[in-house]
Amino acid sequence: MDETITFSGWEAIEDNTLSTNEELKSGHTYTMYHGTYLKLANTIISKGFQPSKDGLLGAGVYVSRNIDKAKCYPLKIDVKDKVVFKLKVRAGKVKKIDSDNHPMQKTWHQNGYDCAWVPPRSNLTAIKSGREEDCVWDPKRITVVGVACCVDDGKRKELRKLIHRMNGTDDVCSRCNQSKRGGRRHDTQLCWNCPEMICPFQSKHECKP
Numbered sequence: 001m002d003e004t005i006t007f008s009g010w011e012a013i014e015d016n017t018l019s020t021n022e023e024l025k026s027g028h029t030y031t032m033y034h035g036t037y038l039k040l041a042n043t044i045i046s047k048g049f050q051p052s053k054d055g056l057l058g059a060g061v062y063v064s065r066n067i068d069k070a071k072c073y074p075l076k077i078d079v080k081d082k083v084v085f086k087l088k089v090r091a092g093k094v095k096k097i098d099s100d101n102h103p104m105q106k107t108w109h110q111n112g113y114d115c116a117w118v119p120p121r122s123n124l125t126a127i128k129s130g131r132e133e134d135c136v137w138d139p140k141r142i143t144v145v146g147v148a149c150c151v152d153d154g155k156r157k158e159l160r161k162l163i164h165r166m167n168g169t170d171d172v173c174s175r176c177n178q179s180k181r182g183g184r185r186h187d188t189q190l191c192w193n194c195p196e197m198i199c200p201f202q203s204k205h206e207c208k209p
């Protein structure tokens with residue numbers, strides 16, 4: 001107990017980044033990400049996603065457990081015009097698509113599946129990065145639960161408020177931005193190294209100089 005603490009600040013690793021390489025299983029709920037135009041953010045949060053009419057995996061909403069993949073979208077636009085949403089996705093019945101010209105590449109939904117999953121390091125020539133890609137048929141399976149990336153601090157705060165209002169989780173800790181519901185106490189306390197209040201559930205805290 002008498003060890004001297006020589007670091008300040010911390011960063012937690014979310015378990016979903018560790019499970020990204022795991023198989024996408026039917027019936028499970030996953031944290032996933034979706035990058036889109038910042039100007040569409042409010043509409044998506046309040047009205048849900050508008051599925052793409054076509055794409056590598058046909059019609060549906062394109063998402064990924066890999067945040068770096070989500071960050072690339074939309075392609076060729078400035079980062080200040082982008083937002084990456086953190087999502088909860090109820091996968092439903094999952095079809096693995098792991099090769100070019102897969103017979104169900106665009107018709108998985110017509111064959112009774114809710115979600116198409118291209119695993120990491122697949123042999124699909126269209127996915128050069130080798131990152132996971134998922135396509136969800138029904139936007140109702142997707143809930144926006146947070147803003148993973150948005151360079152404008154003010155806008156990010158506004159979007160988070162809207163997300164909490166839509167999800168009924170607006171009783172939110174001002175430090176960690178997470179819901180206080182569910183019985184967890186957010187006992188904020190003064191940082192040991194700077195004059196900021198911190199919450200034990202904050203994933204990251206950088207000390208004020």
Ligand SMILES: [Zn+2]
Pocket residue numbers: 173174175176177178186199200201202
């Ligand atoms: Zn908190």
Ligand SMILES: [Zn+2]
Pocket residue numbers: 008009191192193194195196205206207208
């Ligand atoms: Zn501090």
